[in-house]
Amino acid sequence: MAGGGGGGRGALREVFGDSSDSESDAASAVIPGAARGQWRWEAVAGVRGLWLCAAFLSAGEQARLLDAMQREGWFIDANNQAMRFGNLPSWALELSAHIREAICVGDVNVGVGAELSNEDDEDACPLPSDLLWREPFFDQLIANRYKPGEGICAHIDLMRFDDGIAIVSLESACVMHFSQAETRGGAASDTLKQGDSESTKVPVLLNPGSLILMSGDARYLWKHEIDRKQGKQMWDGRELEQHRRTSVTLRKLLASTD
Ligand SMILES: O=C(O)CCC(=O)C(=O)O
Numbered sequence: 212m213a214g215g216g217g218g219g220r221g222a223l224r225e226v227f228g229d230s231s232d233s234e235s236d237a238a239s240a241v242i243p244g245a246a247r248g249q250w251r252w253e254a255v256a257g258v259r260g261l262w263l264c265a266a267f268l269s270a271g272e273q274a275r276l277l278d279a280m281q282r283e284g285w286f287i288d289a290n291n292q293a294m295r296f297g298n299l300p301s302w303a304l305e306l307s308a309h310i311r312e313a314i315c316v317g318d319v320n321v322g323v324g325a326e327l328s329n330e331d332d333e334d335a336c337p338l339p340s341d342l343l344w345r346e347p348f349f350d351q352l353i354a355n356r357y358k359p360g361e362g363i364c365a366h367i368d369l370m371r372f373d374d375g376i377a378i379v380s381l382e383s384a385c386v387m388h389f390s391q392a393e394t395r396g397g398a399a400s401d402t403l404k405q406g407d408s409e410s411t412k413v414p415v416l417l418n419p420g421s422l423i424l425m426s427g428d429a430r431y432l433w434k435h436e437i438d439r440k441q442g443k444q445m446w447d448g449r450e451l452e453q454h455r456r457t458s459v460t461l462r463k464l465l466a467s468t469d
């Protein structure tokens with residue numbers, strides 16, 4: 212079934228339009244909408260609030276996204292991380308709108324063993340509607356570039372960021388592992404055996420062009436990590452070939468309290 216965006220579809224048509232926007236060539240070049248209508252969302256079994264859209268961007272869209280980052284000088288001088296707060300570049304705004312559209316019109320596959328934060332399967336949506344329709348959707352961007360062997364330690368994203376985090380993967384496939392941040396008697400721990408931490412790790416394959424969304428438990432109660440040391444990137448019994456990997460993480464800053 213389609214995601215529960217309902218009346219959101221018309222609004223998004225207006226955002227995207229059908230023709231290219233001459234004022235933002237870079238943005239319209241990044242997201243021509245080739246994959247529109249073909250998105251499939253999967254609820255990751257065991258981690259409530261974690262959703263994967265394995266084929267979010269086409270190969271051409273990925274290349275244009277990387278080109279736009281290159282042209283803007285992201286990752287110059289061996290920098291492997293770049294951040295932007297507030298006004299995001301046009302390609303990131305377009306990417307945000309694209310994420311919203313994929314959530315609204317993509318097919319939703321709840322899958323066996325997947326837990327929903329919403330009790331009603333009929334309303335299964337990869338992101339709760341209050342997060343989906345907040346404005347701006349995202350206002351913080353971090354782009355990470357990893358050499359083969361490099362990854363990111365297990366962490367929960369800082370509390371200064373709101374719920375509802377998106378990560379787009381580019382260039383190289385990797386396995387991201389989710390592990391429970393703490394042992395508690397709550398729902399998140401019901402489905403998984405405790406004790407052996409390796410056994411409670413949930414692996415998610417992030418192919419180039421994929422998108423994950425983390426909200427609720429996935430964002431607050433599960434850590435995520437990418438261990439690209441030798442022997443750690445296993446999928447389907449085989450070790451993934453490693454290349455350079457680039458990721459784009461989109462988040463929303465919480466209003467400052469001071
Ligand atoms: O590179 C990634 O896919 C994850 C990045 C991440 O988790 C972060 O920057 O907080």
Ligand SMILES: [Fe+2]
Pocket residue numbers: 366367368435
């Ligand atoms: Fe993170």
